[in-house]
Amino acid sequence: MKKNYYYLIAGLPELSLDDSKLGITVREFRELYYPELANDDRALLDLIYLSYDNANLLTLLKDKEAAIAEGGLYTSDELLAIIEAARAEETPDRNYPRYMYDFVAQMDNEESAAEGIFPEDRLAQLYYAHAMSQGNVFVERWFAFNLDLNNFLTAITARRYNLDVKSLIVGDNEVAKALRTSNSRDFGLTGVMDGFEEVMRISEIDNLVERERKLDVLKWEWMEENSFFDYFTVEKLFAFLVKIQIIERWITLDAEAGGEMLRGMIRQLKEEVKVPQEFRV
Secondary structure (H helix, E strand, C coil), rough: CCCCCCCHHHHHCCCCCCCCCCCCCCCHHHHHHHHHHHHHHHHHHHHHHHHHHHHHHHHHHHCCCCCCCCCCCCCHHHHHHHHHHCCCCCCCCCCCHHHHHHEEEHHHHHHHHHHCCHHHHHHHHHHHHHHHHHCCCHHHHHHHHHHHHHHHHHHHHHHHHHHHHHHHHCCCCCCCCCHHHCCCCCCCCCCCCCHHHHHHHHHHHCCCHHHHHHHHHHHHHHHHHHCCCCCCCHHHHHHHHHHHHHHHHHHCHHHHHHHHHHHHHHHHHHCCCCCHHHHHC
């Protein structure tokens, strides 16, 4: 039976995607609200914070002395311990996500590294699988929506620059299979992928910052629609935390920096698809 958080949710501030400042940050949310949550519900919200840890794990794999970003669940020392344990083939500590150990082990495996998949994509695949196995339908649908969205945009970019789509797609669901095999303009996804027509329109926007903004609007609207009837449960808190994350990102990202970031993403896709040397044994 789901636990209701009447007091917590009733006291949450209203959020708008146009907010220029936040009354609460992603980090502060965890400090303020986690003590009031059931363990299972904290585990679901942890999935959002793990996105920061994923980025930090990649950073430390390249340079163990590098500074990591705030926002994740784990310290630099904890992530380095995961890396060392995975490389030593030790039994994974149950206090940390198993997929992180699996990722490090895969990246250190020559046969696996030779498959030509970006480390970021390999980690994303394991992360999504982990998130979608938590037994919560709402959370599973959210991550499935993001997986399909990211895969489709990757496929569009790959096709535009004559890259091999197959090696860039993450996962093995119906949308992923269609993206790898279809040559049609819509990849055979009309009527299959949620919100496909809107995603297609957004993908055709030339201004990269505007396109990214539209994608966040799409995600915001998805959250609004799909959490509407979850009045006082963890799903409402999950949606609120995702919204904070979206607003926080735009507050700290001006148009010029955002444009450069997105151009960098495209440059990465245009490079030869191979695993960087620093991730090989």
